[in-house]
Amino acid sequence: MARVAVILGGKSNEREVSLRTGRAVAEGLRRRGHEVEEVDAGGDWIPRLQALRPDAAFVALHGRWGEDGTVQGVLEILGIPYTGSGVLASAVAMDKVASKRIFEACGVPTPAWQVLGPGEGAPALRIRPPLVAKPPRGGSTLGVGVARTAEEIPAALEVARACEPEVLVEEFVEGRELTVGFLDRDALPVVEIVPESGFYDYESKYTPGRTRYLCPAPLEPALEPRVVEVARLAYGALGCAGAARVDLRLDPAGRPWVLEVNTIPGMTPTSLLPKAAAAAGIGFDELVDRMLAGAGLKA
DSSP states (O other), X not given: OOEEEEEEOOSSTTHHHHHHHHHHHHHHHHHTTOEEEXXXXXXXXXXXXXXXXXXXXXXXXXXXXXXXXXXXXXXXXHTOOBSSOOHHHHHHHHOHHHHHHHHHHTTOOOOOEEEEOTTOOGGGOOSOSSEEEEOTTOOTTXXXXXXXXGGGHHHHHHHHHTTOSSEEEEEOOOSEEEEEEEETTEEOOOEEEEETTSSOOHHHHHSTTSEEEESSOOOOTTXXXXXXXXXXXXXXXXTOOSSEEEEEEEOTTSOEEEEEEESSOOOSTTOHHHHHHHHTTOOHHHHHHHHHHTOBXXX
């Protein structure tokens, strides 16, 4: 069995989610017999990591300074094998504008989009409502605003600008919300997300009972392979490795549209990757053990 450092917490606005993910992962790995130390990346964590000299690091961070390639770069320099994607894939997946450009270059269907710089408002928009405004480098649906009418646009932009001065605006695709998890390039069953409020926001994600999850998603037999194919194309376009999750919208015509790729999926009791794994017969402890088995240096 391995000596494992579970890196959790961090300094981003997703710290609390990361702590929940990391603690769940640590407990799962302990049950599998590993020697586990929890290392909070919000403090003086690098000297502690060097002193521990772990066999591998399980990265359980969300948001900036953890999911964006920075911690992965530190681990590469320290020579500590780690879970998930490498520096470049983590960075471009975290930056939704960079992801959009890669998706378009690689033929991945993604909703129409544009970026509003600091100070730019509704008059500069080419995208018409319904639309979504979001911070380009955020996660957990923090700072995401939806405008279904022109009158609602200023409020949606204000929500996004509370996180970053730059705003990514994209067309809102009416239809169904889906996600496809990957474990070492193998697709897990598709999950359909049905939030009680009609919008999959932070509360819907992390409050038990606020969202229904249908897994496997009730898709027509001919449609599921297409959804998985598009998700796999997005995973590959960004150069992802290990476990990741691709979020999509499925329009009424049955066309899947990729929203983003999450290179460090949540591992809380309401998280999507564990649900998909369970539908494939993979329990939580086995899932985190398999993720750990894929740890390595990517540079």
